[in-house]
Structure formats: C-alpha cells, structure tokens
Amino acid sequence: MIDIKKQFPIFNKEPNLVYLDSTATSLKPKIVIDKIREYYEEYSANVFRGIYPMSEKATEEFEETRNVVSRFINAGSPNEIVFTRNATESLNLLAYSLGRKIIESGDEIVTTIMEHHSNFVPWQVLSSEVGAIFKVIDINEEGYLNIYEKNDKIQMSNVKSITNNKFQNLKLENIITKKTKILALTYVSNVLGTINPVKEIIRLAKNINPKIFIIVDAAQAVPHLKIDVQDLGADFIVFSSHKMLGPTGVGVLWGKEDILKEMYPFMYGGDMINEVYIDRSTYKEPPHKFEAGTPAIGEIIALKEAINFLNEIGMKNIKEHEKKLTKMAIDRLVNTFGQAIQIYGPKNIEDRCGIISFNFGKFHPHDISQILADNGICVRAGHHCAMPLHTRLKVPATVRASFYLYNDEEDVEKLIEGLKKVEKILK
Amino acid sequence: MNIYQDIILDHYHHPHNQGSLDTPDKSIQVSNPLCGDKIKMTIIFEKGKVLKVKFSGEGCVISTASASMLTDYVKNRSKHELKKLDSKFIIKMLGIDLGMNRIKCAVLPLEALHKLLV
Numbered sequence: 280m281i282d283i284k285k286q287f288p289i290f291n292k293e294p295n296l297v298y299l300d301s302t303a304t305s306l307k308p309k310i311v312i313d314k315i316r317e318y319y320e321e322y323s324a325n326v327f328r329g330i331y332p333m334s335e336k337a338t339e340e341f342e343e344t345r346n347v348v349s350r351f352i353n354a355g356s357p358n359e360i361v362f363t364r365n366a367t368e369s370l371n372l373l374a375y376s377l378g379r380k381i382i383e384s385g386d387e388i389v390t391t392i393m394e395h396h397s398n399f400v401p402w403q404v405l406s407s408e409v410g411a412i413f414k415v416i417d418i419n420e421e422g423y424l425n426i427y428e429k430n431d432k433i434q435m436s437n438v439k440s441i442t443n444n445k446f447q448n449l450k451l452e453n454i455i456t457k458k459t460k461i462l463a464l465t466y467v468s469n470v471l472g473t474i475n476p477v478k479e480i481i482r483l484a485k486n487i488n489p490k491i492f493i494i495v496d497a498a499q500a501v502p503h504l505k506i507d508v509q510d511l512g513a514d515f516i517v518f519s520s521h522k523m524l525g526p527t528g529v530g531v532l533w534g535k536e537d538i539l540k541e542m543y544p545f546m547y548g549g550d551m552i553n554e555v556y557i558d559r560s561t562y563k564e565p566p567h568k569f570e571a572g573t574p575a576i577g578e579i580i581a582l583k584e585a586i587n588f589l590n591e592i593g594m595k596n597i598k599e600h601e602k603k604l605t606k607m608a609i610d611r612l613v614n615t616f617g618q619a620i621q622i623y624g625p626k627n628i629e630d631r632c633g634i635i636s637f638n639f640g641k642f643h644p645h646d647i648s649q650i651l652a653d654n655g656i657c658v659r660a661g662h663h664c665a666m667p668l669h670t671r672l673k674v675p676a677t678v679r680a681s682f683y684l685y686n687d688e689e690d691v692e693k694l695i696e697g698l699k700k701v702e703k704i705l706k
Numbered sequence: 707m708n709i710y711q712d713i714i715l716d717h718y719h720h721p722h723n724q725g726s727l728d729t730p731d732k733s734i735q736v737s738n739p740l741c742g743d744k745i746k747m748t749i750i751f752e753k754g755k756v757l758k759v760k761f762s763g764e765g766c767v768i769s770t771a772s773a774s775m776l777t778d779y780v781k782n783r784s785k786h787e788l789k790k791l792d793s794k795f796i797i798k799m800l801g802i803d804l805g806m807n808r809i810k811c812a813v814l815p816l817e818a819l820h821k822l823l824v
Binding site: 645660 | 708709710715718739740741742743764765766767768808811
C-alpha cells in the first residue's frame with residue numbers, strides 16, 4: 280500500500296501529517312473530492328424533482344450510490360438502504376420509528392457497556408419514557424463482552440430490582456428473554472477495538488427470542504471489515520460515510536424491507552410524501568419514506584467513489600494492513616515504555632481492529648495529545664463519546680490512536696518518538 | 707507558541723497553594739466531564755478579602771498550572787474585584803496561546819473561584 284498516501288490530497292499540503300484519528304473521521308481521497316466538485320459544477324440540481332436533464336443526471340447519480348452501497352454490504356435490495364445524516368441519526372431514527380412503535384412498559388431493551396453514546400442514550404431515554412427495562416451487557420477485564428463466562432457480573436439495569444447478583448452462571452439466556460424487544464450492540468468498539476462476535480450473538484439471541492429486533496452499530500466495522508448483512512443476520516445496521524473515506528453529512532441505515540415498511544416515518548415533509556389532504560397524509564414506500572427534505576446530494580453521490588476506492592484496494596487487504604500496524608504499534612509501545620503504557624482491549628490481535636486506546640504513566644491524556652499535536656501527530660484524547668465504558672474502566676479519559684489504509688510503519692515510529700517527547704517534557 | 711513552557715511546567719510540578727484548608731468559609735468541587743478533571747477549592751475570607759485559599763484534585767498541566775497561578779493571584783484581593791475575572795484574564799495570566807479545546811482546562815479553576823465568591 281505504498282502509493283496510497285498519494286491518493287489523499289491532504290498529504291500534499293501536509294506531507295508530514297501523522298493522522299491517527301480515523302476512528303473519529305477518515306481522510307478523503309481525491310476521487311471523492313473530485314466527485315463532489317463534479318456535482319456542484321456540472322449538475323447541481325435537486326433530486327426527484329426536475330424533468331430537465333440536470334436533475335435527471337443528479338437523480339441517476341444519487342440512486343446509483345444506493346445501488347453501490349447495497350452491493351457493498353450485500354443488502355437484499357437497494358430499497359433497504361436509507362440515507363441519513365450520520366450513524367447517530369440512523370440510530371435515533373430507529374429509536375423513534377421502530378422503538379416507539381414496538382416498545383411498551385415492561386419490555387426490555389438490551390445494549391452493552393462498550394457502546395458509543397449514540398447507541399446508548401436513545402435507548403436509555405426511550406426506556407425511561409415508556410417504562411421499559413434497560414439492560415446493559417458488561418465487559419470482562421480484557422475488553423470482551425461478558426456473555427459467555429460464568430459467575431461474573433454481566434449486566435446492569437435501570438431497574439433496581441434486577442441486581443447483578445441475580446445473574447450468576449450466565450449465558451445469553453439470562454440477558455435475552457422473551458420480553459427483549461431490541462438488542463442494540465456495536466460490531467467494533469470505538470475505544471477498545473474489540474470485534475464482537477456479532478453473527479454468533481445474533482444467532483443465539485434469535486434462538487431465544489425469534490421476535491427480537493437486532494440493531495448493529497457498524498460505524499467502526501464497515502470501513503474496515505467486509506460486511507455481508509444477509510450473512511450477519513441482523514435486522515438493521517447503521518454506519519457513516521465520513522469514517523469510510525466518504526464525505527461528511529451522510530449516514531446509512533440498512534433495514535429489512537418488510538420491517539422498514541411497518542415502521543413510523545421519522546421526519547415529515549418534502550420528498551417522503553405520497554399525498555396530503557387536510558385530514559390525512561400518505562407516505563412513500565421505503566427508503567424514501569425516511570428521507571424527508573433535500574438530502575446531502577453531492578455528498579451522497581460522492582460516497583460511491585469512496586466505496587469504489589475501498590473495493591479496489593480490497594477490504595481483506597485493508598484489514599490485514601491495519602492488523603499488521605496494530606500489532607506492530609502494540610509491540611513497540613510495550614517494548615519501549617513497558618509498564619508505563621496501559622493498553623485497553625483484547626490482547627489477541629485477531630479480535631481487534633486498528634484502534635489502540637491507552638494511558639501513559641501519570642500524564643493526562645490532554646497533555647499527551649497536545650504534545651503529540653505539537654509534533655504533527657493527530658490522536659484523540661477524552662472519553663470518545665463512550666463515558667459508560669470509561670467509567671467501567673475506572674479512568675476519566677484515554678488517548679486513542681487509530682489506523683486506516685493510508686497509515687504506515689513510519690506513523691507508528693513517529694507516535695513512539697512523540698511519546699518519548701511527552702515523557703521528556705512532562706517528567 | 708509551545709504551551710509547555712518552563713513557568714507552566716514549574717507550576718504543574720510544584721503547584722502553589724495545594725491542599726485543603728481545615729476550617730474554610732466555603733469549599734467547592736468543579737469538574738470537566740469531558741476530560742475528567744476535578745478541582746476542589748477551599749477558601750477563607752477576612753473583611754471581604756481572600757485570606758487563604760487552597761486547591762486539590764486531578765488535572766492536566768494546564769488546569770493545574772492555572773489553579774496554582776490563580777490561587778497566588780487572589781490572595782488579599784476583594785471579592786468584588788475577583789468577580790470581574792474572566793477567561794481573558796486567565797489566558798493573559800498563563801501567557802500562552804490556547805486553542806479552543808484547551809481553554810476549558812484553563813478556566814476550570816476560575817469556575818471554582820467564581821462559585822466560592824457567590
């Protein structure tokens with residue numbers, strides 16, 4: 280992957296940039312930027328409206344992205360691809376349009392302690408609104424979901440009568456019950472890097488309760504792993520364009536067509552309407568039912584170029600590349616700094632993505648990232664929108680370095696050198 | 707400009723007025739949930755002026771240095787005068803160029819002080 284940096288114009292302007300924050304957002308290749316410019320310069324009309332050629336061209340390009348996304352994740356049909364603003368909006372859409380339709384008092388919603396706030400808070404709020412039980416699957420000390428081990432605390436709840444002690448000798452049977460309407464979990468932790476055994480979890484959960492809806496936050500998975508939604512067996516997955524080389528302002532919700540048809544609309548207004556009378560309105564079929572108002576047309580059009588780029592390089596190659604860098608980085612960190620480095624998440628490199636969250640000595644994550652920034656190295660410091668997880672890890676914040684296809688071994692070495700400077704300055 | 711200058715690092719390594727007063731007139735704890743910084747500040751007034759002040763807690767270099775310098779500054783100054791202090795004062799006091807994201811660290815001790823002055 281030696282020439283990949285050349286495809287990303289930002290490296291022309293910043294040749295020494297060490298970008299280790301792709302978990303927050305990825306850099307953009309030239310073909311994506313060019314495609315956005317093409318739309319704005321050549322056919323910047325609205326979609327689904329004009330009969331004139333420019334609008335038809337825009338609509339064609341727009342719907343072609345839907346086809347490309349559909350093929351990329353092996354959806355059953357392009358009608359199962361809903362465009363939103365981001366993964367967060369996709370999850371909130373589900374909490375409104377699905378959650379508020381099916382969740383009643385006493386039902387259960389299950390999520391995990393390693394979720395991003397966007398797959399935690401909407402379910403927490405919904406539970407408190409309707410009087411549902413909000414159950415949270417815990418992790419074990421190595422950063423795996425605590426779903427298989429015995430005699431271990433596996434879950435917490437918003438209902439005091441359910442105590443952790445009640446759940447000993449646990450398996451999924453004690454987490455998922457006939458009353459569980461929704462299981463919402465992440466494919467890859469944005470802090471620990473843990474790749475959850477989602478396919479296996481879905482199979483077991485559906486065995487216990489065939490009526491359960493399973494929502495997978497794939498924001499950190501789709502950019503890095505080959506995802507086949509039909510093989511996975513989930514009912515919904517969500518992800519964001521901007522984390523997979525695409526433009527900002529575009530999220531994707533994939534859902535099975537028959538379920539999407541049953542759900543409430545999300546927002547009402549332009550584009551999603553069939554007919555409006557004074558006393559009633561009717562709505563379009565999915566996916567347009569969920570796409571009210573003018574979307575981010577140029578950005579959605581350009582997303583397909585990002586996917587084409589990823590396909591050209593190959594998701595398998597991307598995963599291998601990140602795995603190699605992650606292994607090297609963990610080895611170098613531990614060998615150089617020993618016990619001063621505390622790395623979170625699975626030790627087995629096969630079970631994690633290219634995300635390394637750590638603490639370093641007694642230095643504050645903000646100071647570490649500031650000194651790294653002064654040396655041209657971009658990492659993230661804070662709780663990474665995963666405060667429940669950080670509380671569970673008993674740390675207020677971590678430093679997070681993450682890799683993508685444009686990172687290389689030199690970036691890892693610069694991170695090590697940067698941390699040596701941190702030690703030197705703050706010691 | 708590098709924010710980790712000697713004077714800042716000196717306050718970080720050897721903070722002034724660190725600790726807790728035994729019989730304070732008032733005490734307060736403030737936190738920045740984003741980074742987990744916590745500052746506890748205790749204060750004793752005399753005739754409307756600050757007689758003694760101490761702080762403790764966990765913080766980054768910037769928030770610790772800011773607390774150290776601010777607690778030096780406030781002694782023997784009137785409540786009235788101190789109520790007027792704002793983020794511009796803190797930036798000037800630290801003498802470094804802080805980005806938007808780090809200002810919050812620098813003004814956390816000021817937030818504590820303002821709550822003690824109420």
